[in-house]
Every structure is written in structure tokens, then in C-alpha cells.
Amino acid sequence: MVIRINSEIGQGCASTAWVCGLGMTHQWIMSGFPPRAQEDVWGQNPEAITFGSYGPIAEAKPVDGGWTISGSWPFASGCDHGQWALLGARFPDADGSMIPGFVLAPAAEYTILDDWFTNGLAATGSKSIVCEDVFVPSHRQLLFADIMSGNTPGYRASGKALYGIPLFAGNPTSLIGPALGALQSAIDAFIETTRVRTTRGMKAGNKMADYAAVQSAIAFACAALDSGRLMILRDLEETHDAAESGREITLDARIRNRLTQGYLIKQVMMAIDELYNVSGVTGITMGNRVERAWRDIHAISQHVTLNWNIVSTMCGQHFLGLAPQGHY
Template sequence: MSAGDVAGEAGSVDPNGSGSDLRIDERVGAVLAEHAAWNEEHRRLSEPSLSALRDSGALRLLVPGRVGGDELTFADMVANVREAALCDGAAAWVLMVLVGHSWMIGSMSEDLQDEVYGADLDAIVPGSLAPVGSATECDGGWLVDGRWPFTSGAIWGDWFLLGSQVLEPGERPRLIHVVMPRADIGVDDNWYAIGLRGTGSCDVVAEQAFVPTHRMLDSGELLGARSPWSARHRTSLYHTPVLPGLSVHVAATALGLARAGLDDAADRFGVQDDRYMGTAKANRPGLHMRLAEANTEVRAAELLIADTVELLRQAAEGNDSKALRAHAKYQGTYAIELCRRALDQVANAAGGRALFDGSRLQQAFRDVTMASQHQVADLDTVGEAYGRTRLGMDPGAHPL
């Protein structure tokens, strides 16, 4: 029985909720798996991989319905990103980022939504949310300069969602997010990393790029789900708090990677011999215990993600609070950590050959390691915030 079989035992709770719209089917998955090695080698997503994601309709999952998108649910996002990660972590990560940004654009002006998606519902919107750019107000908008790292899928971008700050003498910086067309963006091909190598998460740069007012939103309104545009949709999706929501996006990728890695480990352990003992590796009691614990960690991550999706639904429908956000963000982050621990467990027991290049276990291990470095996966800081709320205290300065 594979790791995936254990994690999905009959009678267990469906972590995706009922009626998930699965776009990443067997056919799409086969294309993603076929091009995974090319993506790794060339440090970006291949055209066939991107076309498979586009043709599946997965890029439209959280695009607002008012512009013709599907405006589905976080459960649908989790299901599709997880399935993609079973086949290729890089493709899943890029899908996760693009779906996440289309969801965030639903909180920006309707003029911007129409501009981005009016001509192409599958518009590619990479970005970097950290406020590392600088913006100066001018007539009709802003002049923006900056270099933004970790812009996954940058080479394919049609539009870019980027964080910036407005520096005003004697005052704290005002944080804003802007959306810029590809014509205003340069890509620095500097993505060399231990994992998620095929995501093309390069730096992007802009110099004195003009951003009209309708392509900007204050970061507090965007990240805090307080935008006046959020309420102008047929569902409450765009009232979901962004930072806890993004932790679930990353967790969905980690979940699929962990499942893929554990399945590969179980297959390997079933046929490998212990060369020094002269017995089958599958007979090792210690190995049995590692697999049991790793599979339980992944199953716990599934259930935590499902529960977090429900918390976020409650927040979007009006039951929002700092305590709920801290709770949701911690659970999403802890799910990522559980997936990382699970792969660490089996990688340490798999033997040297299982960690050679070309091993699905090795690649999943590297990809989850890299995913766990995302800012939303900072377990210490979000743990402090959640722990404070459990004591009836304010969560502190950690962004929620």
C-alpha cells in the first residue's frame, strides 16, 4: 500500500470538501510530469507545462465571476494545486502563485480587473508582495522603481502584482500594491536555488514606471480584506484575509509534494535490499515506524488545511477577528511544517540512491524545503501571534 493509499483511507474526512472542481486531471498531470525534468534543467516552466495549466482552466479558478472567471472556492484551489504537485512541484507552485494573484486582483478596482482579464481570462500575473519597491506620487498616479525577488513565473508574465512603499519625510512609509504591464518590467534571470528550480522565480525590475491610480491599492486594504471592491462580487471569496489565505495556498503545494515523495519512498522501500544485512529493507521495524509517522503527519496536514479553509470561509462571511486570522495562519503554516517533517523522516531512511538526481523523493524533499522558506511559512512568528491570542492578548505586530 502506498503512502497516498494510507493518507486517503476509506471513511476518512474529505479534506477538499464536497464538489471540488478538479481541473488537473490525469491527462494534464501526464503533461506536467513529462516536462518536470526539463523545467528543473532550464529553471523555468516549459511552454507545454504552462499551456497544460492554461488549457485545463485551472488559472481561472479564483478569477472574479464579473469578468467571466469561475470565482470558485479555496477548496477547489487546494484540490487542483495538490494534484499538480503530485506530478511536478514547479508547475504546482506557479499555478498556486497565479491563482493566488488572480484572487487578490479581485480586491482591486473594477477598471483594473477589466484591464487584466478583459482580453484574456487566463492572463499570467506573477508578482512579489514584499514592499521593496519605491513609489512617488505624480499627476494621475505613481512613478515606481524597484527590484522584486522571488517572482515565480516571471518570464511568462502579462501583468505583475508588486509591493512598494511611499517614502514621506518624517513619517512611516505608506505601503501600497501596484499592478504593472509586462512592457514596464525587466526580468533578471538569477533563479538558482535548492528546490522549486523550475519555477523561474527570478528578480524583476522597474525604473520610473508610471502606474495610474486605478492600478494601485493601499496594502492595508488589500491584505486586510477591507477593499471597497471586495464586496462587489457574487460571493464572499474576496473578503478572505489575504495572509492566512496565502498560507493555505503554500500548504496545498507542500501537501501534494509530500504525498508524491511518500509514495515514491514506499515504492522504493518495497523493492530495495539492505546490502549490508542481506535482507529486504522493507523488513526494518524502524522504517515501518518512520513511514507510519510520516503518513500520519501528512494526513494531519490534510485535515488542518481543510479546517483552515473553513475558518477562512467564516472570516469571509463576517466572523472575522485577529484571533481567527492568527489561528488560521498558524494552522496553514503548521501544515507546511508537517509536510516538511514527513519528507525529512523518509529521506533520512531512504539510502543514498534515493537522493540522487532524478529521484521523485529527492525532488519533493528539495521542493518542500524551499517552499517552507516562504514568508508565510515562518512558524516562529506566526506561532507567537497565535499563542498570544490563546492567552487573550493582542497578537502583536505580526501581519495577519
């Protein structure tokens, strides 16, 4: 459902779809926190929304009843719309090591730094969240290890299968819908203009639709869109069925999901490049839907959970019998 909704929104604006997708997935992450933390967020305002930044930037300093945190968390997409922030932190263990996890902070206790200026996904408002000695009660903590496995305090309290899915088995799919929607918009615009467009210059008047390179580009883009949808919906269905039936979502399944997510974005990026490369000057004109999709899709491909170079290396390690290094 998230994929379908975000794909529709992404046809109009990939940035809006991106924020919508993260809004959905961050509320799902909230379900992993202890019930008392969920009550803090939704008890007085059931419509409260949480946005944030996952990187464990800050070291949580122990104090009576919890921790204090300070730091600047970049790339907090949609943070202007949130009432709470979900922030990565490092917690000191008894042996002196640091354990990564999340904390929650209300909007009144942090500031937003207006530092998001990009050529793609420009309207996501992925600004930095800044905290200065913010107190975090102990119940507003969620360890990465718990949400990565799906065995969170929130899941143990609710017992609902949806909340026991490991984070990266499904979480990155919320970022894929915007890319699919942007590619669909580019395909629609390309077909609409190319059917009636003629060449200019030395061979003015020829129909663009008659060129083999143009025909091949639109065919590749359509195939990439259809196959990408099929792959991601297959993975989501199998993951949901496993969770509902109480079966373990195995390492093999989680790696396969991550492979699909990374490859789908690579495929979509190749498709938009095909359209862009045969669009000529029209395709580089600001406001052209192919040009806009090209910028947004390339921006999406840079996300750490979807970047093909990162994802493919991790999956290749697993297939070759090595310990996979990365998010799965």
C-alpha cells in the first residue's frame, strides 16, 4: 500500500512523496518504542508526526532518569512538519563500548537549521535538527539491534505481526515509491511530447518518434518501471505473509529484499537516463518533467540504503559466503 500511495504522489512531486513515505515509516518505527514513549508522543495529540535523522551522531550522557544529548543531525526530511524528532545516538555500555540506538525529542526542545539546498528532492526540507543538552527520559530509547531484528519493546507489548518486521526488510521501500512515481511522470510526459515533436537544425521537420534510439529509450523505461513494481511488490507480499504467519524473516530473505531495493533504484536511474539522453535541449529545460524526474531520481539513488554500490557489495558478500556488511 505504501508503494502504491507514494508512487501516485510521486507522479506529481517526488519530494512530497519522499516526505510522505518517511512520515509513514517513522510512525512505524515509533511502534517499536516502549508503550510509555508512544504515550508521550500520541497521548495528548493522536495526530502527532515524528521525523528525524538516523545517524548515531550524539553520545548520550547518563544522568538521573535518562540521558542528555547534544549535536546536529543532518538530512531530517520533513522535519518542519514534525512534532517530535527521532534521532540517532550512542549509549555507553557497561564494558565501555557504545551501543547505537534512537531517542525521541519534542519539537520545543530542538531547533531546525535551514541548510538543505540541492538540485534534487529540493522540496523535502531535509534540514538539520540541532539539540543542546536536551534531556531524554530512559523510556524514550530504542536500540538499533532491537529494531534491526524486529524484537522491540513495542512489538513485545503489542504482539502485532506488522511491528515485528526487521527494519531493513521493509523500511527502504517507503523511499522507492517516489522514484517509481517520478519515472511514471517522465514516461507520460516523454510520450505526450515525442509523439508530436519534430527535429530542428540541419534535418528539421523529421518526427522524433521515427528514430530508433527514441523508440528504444521509451521501451526500456517502460520495462524498467513494470519490472521494478513487480519485484518490490513480490518482496513486500512475501515479507508480510511471513510476518503474519509467525515465520522468521530469514537472512536470505532480508538480503534478497535489500538486493531488490537497490537494483530497482539503479534500474529506474538507468531508465530516466535513457529518456534524458534522447530529449535534447527540451530535456534540460527547467520545468520539463523529464528534467525534474532526472534530478529527483538521481538524488534518491544517493541515499545510503538505496545506493547500488553499497547495497550490491553487501549482497555480494552474502552470496559468496562472507558476512554481509551493511544495513539488512
